[in-house]
Amino acid sequence: xxxxxxxxxxxxxxVLGSAATSANSLxxxxxxxxxxxxxxxxxxxxxxVARKLGPLVFEASMFWSYPKxxxxxxxxxxxxxxxxxxxxxxxxxxxxxPDGSVPGPVNAMLxxxxxxxxxxxxxxx
Numbered sequence: 001x002x003x004x005x006x007x008x009x010x011x012x013x014x015v016l017g018s019a020a021t022s023a024n025s026l027x028x029x030x031x032x033x034x035x036x037x038x039x040x041x042x043x044x045x046x047x048x049v050a051r052k053l054g055p056l057v058f059e060a061s062m063f064w065s066y067p068k069x070x071x072x073x074x075x076x077x078x079x080x081x082x083x084x085x086x087x088x089x090x091x092x093x094x095x096x097x098p099d100g101s102v103p104g105p106v107n108a109m110l111x112x113x114x115x116x117x118x119x120x121x122x123x124x125x
Contacts, residue, residue: 033058071120079114079125081107 037054041047084101103111114125 032062071117074117074121074123076123077114077117077125079110081110083107 033054036057037047037050040050040054040057044050044053081103083104084107085104086100087102117123118125
């Protein structure tokens with residue numbers, strides 16, 4: 001049985017690479033796509049839908065790259081935040097939401113990136 005921990009461990013190796021592995025060596029035969037199809041089958045309750053969706057999810061999540069353009073050519077910026085965290089006891093987090101949560105490190109980096117882009121060209125976010 002493949003557990004989430006096994007999947008994460010394999011994904012980390014696939015993404016970060018090792019001496020013998022790189023993201024470019026990922027193929028449907030690597031087992032990850034088959035694992036996605038099995039999980040989608042369980043989640044969706046339909047193997048036929050999972051077999052059609054699995055390769056699309058694999059392609060989008062493993063090989064997609066965002067289009068690039070100069071910031072000066074952009075008219076708007078869309079930034080997706082992926083949740084907050086509850087501050088650790090004794091920390092001095094100054095900004096918190098109504099539920100006491102604070103931005104996590106990924107959100108802090110996202111906010112910094114947005115600020116850097118808006119320093120180049122002011123645009124709606």
